[in-house]
Amino acid sequence: MFFSISLILLSLGLLMFLAYRGVTVLLLAPLLALLAVLGSPDTPFMASYTQVFMKALGGFIALYFPLFLLGAVFGRLMESSGAARVIALRIVDWLGPGRAMLAIVLACAVLTYGGVSLFVVAFAVYPLAVALFRAADVPKRLMPATVALGAFTFTMTALPGTPAIQNAIPMPYFGTTPFAAPGLGLLGGAVMLGMGAWWLAWRLAQARARGEGYGAHPDDAPAQVETAALPRFAVALAPIVAVVLLNWLFSAHLFSRLDTRYLASAFYGATNLEAVRGVWSIIAALALSNLLLIGLAWRSLPNLKLDLDTGASAAVLPIFNTASQVGYGAVIASLVGFALIRDAVLGIAPGQPLVSLSIAVNLLAGITGSASGGMSIALQTLGSTYLEMGRVAGIAPELLHRVTSIATGGLDALPHNGAVITLLAICKLTHRQSYGDILVVAVLIPLVALAAVVMLGTWFGSF
Numbered sequence: 001m002f003f004s005i006s007l008i009l010l011s012l013g014l015l016m017f018l019a020y021r022g023v024t025v026l027l028l029a030p031l032l033a034l035l036a037v038l039g040s041p042d043t044p045f046m047a048s049y050t051q052v053f054m055k056a057l058g059g060f061i062a063l064y065f066p067l068f069l070l071g072a073v074f075g076r077l078m079e080s081s082g083a084a085r086v087i088a089l090r091i092v093d094w095l096g097p098g099r100a101m102l103a104i105v106l107a108c109a110v111l112t113y114g115g116v117s118l119f120v121v122a123f124a125v126y127p128l129a130v131a132l133f134r135a136a137d138v139p140k141r142l143m144p145a146t147v148a149l150g151a152f153t154f155t156m157t158a159l160p161g162t163p164a165i166q167n168a169i170p171m172p173y174f175g176t177t178p179f180a181a182p183g184l185g186l187l188g189g190a191v192m193l194g195m196g197a198w199w200l201a202w203r204l205a206q207a208r209a210r211g212e213g214y215g216a217h218p219d220d221a222p223a224q225v226e227t228a229a230l231p232r233f234a235v236a237l238a239p240i241v242a243v244v245l246l247n248w249l250f251s252a253h254l255f256s257r258l259d260t261r262y263l264a265s266a267f268y269g270a271t272n273l274e275a276v277r278g279v280w281s282i283i284a285a286l287a288l289s290n291l292l293l294i295g296l297a298w299r300s301l302p303n304l305k306l307d308l309d310t311g312a313s314a315a316v317l318p319i320f321n322t323a324s325q326v327g328y329g330a331v332i333a334s335l336v337g338f339a340l341i342r343d344a345v346l347g348i349a350p351g352q353p354l355v356s357l358s359i360a361v362n363l364l365a366g367i368t369g370s371a372s373g374g375m376s377i378a379l380q381t382l383g384s385t386y387l388e389m390g391r392v393a394g395i396a397p398e399l400l401h402r403v404t405s406i407a408t409g410g411l412d413a414l415p416h417n418g419a420v421i422t423l424l425a426i427c428k429l430t431h432r433q434s435y436g437d438i439l440v441v442a443v444l445i446p447l448v449a450l451a452a453v454v455m456l457g458t459w460f461g462s463f
Contacts, residue, residue, distance in 0.1 A: 001336065001337055001340065003039045003337075004036075004039035004040050004335060004336055004337025005039075005337040005340060005341065006039065007035060007036050007038060007039030007337070008036045008039065008332060008335060008337050008338060008341065010035070010036075011032040011033070011035050011036040011332070012032075012367050013367075014028075014032055014035070015028055015029070015032050015328070015367065016366075016367045019418075024321075025321045025324050025325060025373075026320060026321065026324055028324075029053075029324035029325055029327060029328040030049060030053055030324065030327065030328070032328065033048070033049075033053055033327065033328045033331035033332065034048065034049060034331075036331065036332055036335060037331065037335065039335070039337060040335045040336050040337065042336070043334065043335060043336070048331050048334065049331075052327075052330050052331050052334055053327035053328070053330060053331050054327065055327075055330070056323075056326050056327045056329070056330030056331075056380060057323045057324060057326060057327035058323075059326075060319075060322065060323040060326040060327075060376065061319060061320070061323050063172065063279065064165065064168065064169070064279070064319065064322075064323075065315070065319055066279075066283045067163070067165060067168055067279065067282055067283060067286070068165070068315040068318060068319040069312060069315045070283065070286035070287055070290060071115055071117060071163065071165075071286060071315070072117060072311045072312065072314040072315035072318075073290055073307075073308060073311035073312060073315075074115050074116065074239070074243075074286055074289060074290050074293070074311070075115070075116045075117040075119075075120035075121075075311065075314075076120070076307050076308075076310055076311030076314065077290065077293050077294065077297070077301065077307055077311065078111070078114075078116050078120070078124075078236075078239070078293065079116075079120050079123070079124050080300075080301060080303070080307045081231055081236075081293065081297040081300040081301050082229065082230035082231060082236070082297075082300055083230075083231055083235070083236035083237075083239070083293070083297060083300075084111055084116060084120070084121070084124040084125075084236075085124060085128065085230060086230050086231060086232075086233055086236035087107060087110055087111060087233070087236050087237060087240070088103075088104075088107035088111070088124070088125055088128050089128065090233050091103050091106050091107045091110065092107070092128065092132060098136060100129075100132035100133055100135070100136040100138050101138060101142065101146045101197075101200050101201070101204065102197060103132060104125060104128070104129050104132065104143075104146045104147060104150065105146055105149050105150040105193075105196070105197065105200075106150065107125055107128070107150065108121050108122075108125055108147055108149075108150025108151040108155075109150040109151070109154070109155045109193075110240060111124070111125075111151075111240070112150070112151045112155040112156065112162075112164070113155040113159055113162055113240070113244070114163075114239070114240030114241075114243050114244065115163040115164075115240070115243045115286060115289070117314075118151040118152060118156070118419060119419070119422060121147075121150075121151045122147055122151065122422065122423050122426050123426060125147060126147075126426050126427065129143050129146070129147065130143075133214055134214050137213040137214050138204060138207075138213075138214060139204070139207045139212050139213065139214060139215060140214055140215050140217055140427070140429065141215070141429060141433045141434045141437075142200060142203060142204065142207070142434070142437060143427050143429070143434070144420075144423050144424055144427050144429060144434040144435075144437070144438055145200060145434065145437035145438045145440070145441050145442070146200060147423060147427075148413070148420070148423060148438050148441055148442045149192075149193070149196040149197070149200065149441040149442070152409070152413060152419060152442045153192045153193075153196065153409055153441065153442055153445070153446055154188070154189035154190075154192040154193050154449075155189075156371070156409055157188075157371070157405045157406045157407075157408055157409035157446070158185045158186075158188040158189035158192060158402075158405070158406050158409075158449065159185055159186065159189045160178065160179040160180070160181070160182035160185040160186065161178050161179050161182075161244050161247050161248055162178065163178065163243055163247060163282050163285065163286060165322070165372050166371050166372055166375060166405055166408050166409065167405050168278065168279060168282055169372060169375050169376060169379065170375070170379065170383075170400070170401040170404045170405060171275075171277075171278030171279060171401070172275050172276070172278075172279065173379045173383035173384070173387065174383075174387060174397035174398070174400050174401045174404075175272075175274035175275055175397055176274075176278060176397050176398050176401040177251035177252070177277060177278045177281060178247055178251060178278055178281060178282060179247075179248060179251060179252065180397075180398035180399075180401035180402050180405075180462075181396075181398045181399050181401065181402035181457070181462045181463065182463075183463040184399070184402050184453045184456060184457055184462065184463060185402050185405075185406075187452065187453065187456065188402075188406050188449040188450070188452065188453045189449075191445070191448060191449035191452055192441075192445055192446055192449045195445045195448065195449075196440075196441040196445050199437070199440050199441055199445070200437070200441065203437060217428065229300060230300065231296070231297045231299075231300050235296045235297055236297075238292060238293075238296055239289045239290075239292050239293040239296070240289075242285070242288065242289040242292050243285050243286060243289045244285075246281075246284065246285035246288055246289065247281050247282060247285040250277075250280065250281035250284045250285060251277055251278060251281035255273065255277050255280055255281065256273070256277070258273075260272070260273045263276070321370075321373070322370065322372045322373050322376060325370060325372075325373035325374075325376055325377060326373075326376040326377065326380055328377065329364075329376060329377030329378075329380040329381050330380050330381075332377070332381065333380060333381035338381070342381065342382060342385075345359065345360045345363075345382070351393070352458070353386055353389040353390050353393055353395060353400075354395065354399070354400075354403050354454045354457055354458055355454060356386075356389075357378075357382075357386050357400065357403055357404060357407065358403055358407045358450055358454055360378050360382060361374060361375055361378045361404055361407035361408055362374075362407050362408075362410045362411045362412075362447075362450075363411065364377045364378045365407070365408050365409075365410065365411050365412035366410075366411025366412060366414050370412060370417070370418070371408035371409055371412035372408070374408060374411075374412060375404060375405075375407075375408045378404070379404070386400060387400065394461075395457075395461070395462075396461060396462040398462045399457045399461065399462035402453065402457075402462075403450070403453060403454055403457060406446070406449060406450045406453055407450055409442075409446045409450075410443055410446045410447045410450060411443060411447075413438065413439075413442035413443050414443065415431055415435060420435070420438060420442075423438075
């Protein structure tokens with residue numbers, strides 16, 4: 001048993017270390033899962049790969065590929081049409097260049113809440129951020145944390161209705177919708193935004209007291225924004241609003257009126273509406289919003305076929321990375337040594353499922369360097385256990401959903417996180433220059449928000 005646990009922990013450690021070193025998860029996940037299998041001689045080696053790893057990987061892709069596909073296409077169309085830039089420019093106009101940091105935070109938040117990939121947002125907003133930070137003489141080293149606050153935190157995990165995959169993955173496990181526990185989600189989001197904005201403002205005040213300005217960055221591209229061919233603001237904003245409203249209409253009203261008794265048959269997976277309603281809602285909302293965007297911004301999309309192809313291709317690698325981590329989690333959960341690890345995690349806070357769930361999801365998100373990957377492993381291995389614990393303790397599935405989603409947004413943003421590495425590369429800055437502020441706004445403050453949500457959820461339940 002000790003050998004089995006040691007290899008599981010070694011496997012997890014290597015997954016974190018090698019992912020940080022840039023080795024693809026597509027190779028790491030199956031190889032390190034099979035390394036862990038070696039510690040359980042009674043577990044069939046090849047069957048663990050073909051019947052456990054691949055089955056879990058395929059199941060995740062079958063369930064979530066439409067979300068990744070439609071979300072990637074939507075992001076590409078928002079970028080190519082100029083709609084993302086129009087929204088960012090309008091927010092800057094409203095707030096004024098003197099509030100450069102808040103303008104960038106809100107621009108990123110609006111785009112990500114509307115379904116645009118955080119990677120697309122970082123690329124789209126960066127030229128505008130350069131221009132604003134220069135004009136306001138804000139130190140460039142604060143730019144990654146500013147983008148991270150708007151794109152990696154409250155819109156990714158807390159706000160009800162967000163189409164982010166981190167809000168979608170818990171739905172089949174808990175039978176919930178994207179709008180689970182909306183009051184707690186708004187509260188957690190307000191904590192992240194409020195404390196994050198305060199931190200950035202305080203850091204800016206410190207820099208100005210030292211006489212520090214934007215700094216010399218000769219590698220910055222000229223921050224010029226072409227506006228002649230951009231769509232009107234109403235056109236740019238309409239698809240974002242449509243994603244949220246349609247998501248709510250489908251999840252709260254339309255699908256519940258359908259006769260879905262056929263889902264109980266084996267041909268349709270022997271399931272029920274509660275298990276699929278959330279995923280159906282996001283798929284329908286994104287599909288219709290893509291069509292709306294194409295219809296409204298037709299003239300701003302001269303290369304529509306190329307944009308659709310590029311967007312669709314961009315969905316493949318992210319979903320396979322996440323699905324590989326799901327397969328890894330399924331293999332780990334099948335090993336005899338995992339039972340002791342599971343019991344240790346469940347025993348962290350006896351009688352407090354929300355606390356235990358928060359710690360489990362956060363630790364796995366930190367180890368894998370991925371919010372969706374850590375959540376997937378946690379729910380793949382412990383989802384049904386926490387659902388039963390919640391039922392016994394009188395905790396609503398909606399509360400379990402929201403706590404799980406918010407918990408993914410803490411330790412996931414450690415230095416080896418792919419989004420953090422990509423953001424620093426886009427901004428042409430290093431971990432040494434900028435990661436300290438990312439740590440505060442994308443790790444520490446979300447953990448404070450999570451603690452507040454868990455505490456209030458424990459006292460008052462889901463709201």
